[in-house]
Amino acid sequence: AQKVTQAQTEISVVEKEDVTLDCVYETRDTTYYLFWYKQPPSGELVFLIRRNSFDEQNEISGRYSWNFQKSTSSFNFTITASQVVDSAVYFCALFEGSNYKLTFGKGTLLTVNP
Amino acid sequence: GAVVSQHPSWVICKSGTSVKIECRSLDFQATTMFWYRQFPKQSLMLMATSNEGSKATYEQGVEKDKFLINHASLTLSTLTVTSAHPEDSSFYICSAAGNVGDRDPYEQYFGPGTRLTVT
Numbered sequence: 698a699q700k701v702t703q704a705q706t707e708i709s710v711v712e713k714e715d716v717t718l719d720c721v722y723e724t725r726d727t728t729y730y731l732f733w734y735k736q737p738p739s740g741e742l743v744f745l746i747r748r749n750s751f752d753e754q755n756e757i758s759g760r761y762s763w764n765f766q767k768s769t770s771s772f773n774f775t776i777t778a779s780q781v782v783d784s785a786v787y788f789c790a791l792f793e794g795s796n797y798k799l800t801f802g803k804g805t806l807l808t809v810n811p
Numbered sequence: 812g813a814v815v816s817q818h819p820s821w822v823i824c825k826s827g828t829s830v831k832i833e834c835r836s837l838d839f840q841a842t843t844m845f846w847y848r849q850f851p852k853q854s855l856m857l858m859a860t861s862n863e864g865s866k867a868t869y870e871q872g873v874e875k876d877k878f879l880i881n882h883a884s885l886t887l888s889t890l891t892v893t894s895a896h897p898e899d900s901s902f903y904i905c906s907a908a909g910n911v912g913d914r915d916p917y918e919q920y921f922g923p924g925t926r927l928t929v930t
Contacts, residue, residue, distance in 0.1 A: 730917065740902055741923040742855075788854065792917055799845070799906075799919055801854045 700724065701791050701802035709808045710779055718774045718805045720789030726750075730792040731765065731772045736804070737785045745787075748772065779809045813839045815907050817922035824895055824929055832890045832925045834905030840885035841907035845919060846878075849902040861888055885909075895929045902926050 702721045710716045722731065733745040746756060748765050756763050760777045776783055789802040814837040824830050834844060843862050847855040859875075861867035861882035869875045877899075879891040888907075892899055903926075906919035 734921075739923075740849075740904075740926070742904065742921040744921075747918070792919075794917065797843075797860070797917070798857060800857075803854045 699802075700793075700800045701789055703787075703789055703802035703805050705805045706803070707806045707808070709810065711810050712781060713778050714809075715775060715777050716779050716807065716809075718776075718787050718789075718807065720772045720774065720802060722770050722772065722789070722791045724791060724793055726793045726795050728794050732790040732792065732799070733763065733772075733774050734788045734790065734801075735785045736788060742788075745774075776807075779807075781809050781811055783807060784809045813837075813907070813909075813918075813920040815841075815905065815920045815922040817903075817905055817925050819925060820923060821926040822928070824927070826896050826929055827894055829891055829893045830895055830927060832892075832903055832905075832927075834888045834890070834907065834922050836886050836907040836909070836920070839907075839909050839920075841888075841909050842885065842916075843908045844882055844888035845906045845908070846880060846888075846890050847904045847906070849904060849924075851902075855904060858890075892927065895927070897929045900927055900929045 700723050729750045731748045735743040753765050762775045764773045786804045786806050788804045792799045816835045818833045846858045849855045858873045859867045859869045861880050863882050863885050867880035882888040902924050904924040905922045908919045
C-alpha cells in the first residue's frame with residue numbers, strides 16, 4: 698500500500714475556480730509530519746506548508762487552505778480563486794520519525810486555464 | 812528559510828562517462844543530506860541518505876557502486892553517477908537537514924535540482 702496517495706493525477710480548471718487537491722496518507726507512527734510542495738515547470742520544489750500530527754487545526758494562507766483530518770488520514774489542499782500561475786505539479790509528502798524519511802505522493806498536475 | 816544550492820543545474824554527458832553533482836547548504840550546517848531522483852512525470856524517489864562523516868545509506872534497488880555519495884563536510888555532499896547510461900537520465904534533487912541552532916532537525920530544505928541527460 699502506498700503511504701501517500703494522491704488519487705487525482707491531473708486536474709484542469711478555469712481561472713477563478715476553486716480547486717481541491719486530495720491527499721490520503723498511511724502511517725503507524727503517532728508523531729509524523731505532513732507537507733505540501735509545489736513544483737512548477739522549472740523543477741524546483743516550493744515548500745507550501747508543514748503540519749505535525751498533533752495539530753489538526755486547519756490553516757489558511759491567502760488563497761491557500763489546508764484541511765487536516767486524522768480520522769480519515771487526509772490532508773487536503775484547496776486553492777481559492779485559482780490563477781494561471783498556480784499551474785504546477787503539487788506533491789503531498791509524509792515524514793515519519795520512525796525512519797526519518799520523507800515519502801512523496803505521486804503528485805497532481807494542476808492546469809489553470811485563462 | 813535555509814538555502815541549498817546544487818551544481819550544475821543541468822549537464823549533458825556521453826554514455827560511459829561519470830558525472831559529479833554537488834549539493835551545498837549555504838547558510839546552515841547539514842548533518843544529513845538526502846538525494847532524490849525524479850523521472851519525467853513521476854514523483855521524487857529517495858535514493859540515499861547521507862550523514863556527515865559516515866557512509867551513505869542507500870534505498871533498496873539503488874546501486875551504491877553506481878551512485879557514489881560523499882558527505883565530507885557539514886555543508887557539502889556530492890553524488891557521482893559512474894559510467895552513466897541513458898537510463899540514468901533524470902532530475903536529481905538533493906535536500907539538507909540539520910540539528911544545529913533553531914533548525915528543526917527533520918525539516919528538509921531542497922536544492923533546485925540537476926537535470927542529467929546521458930546521450
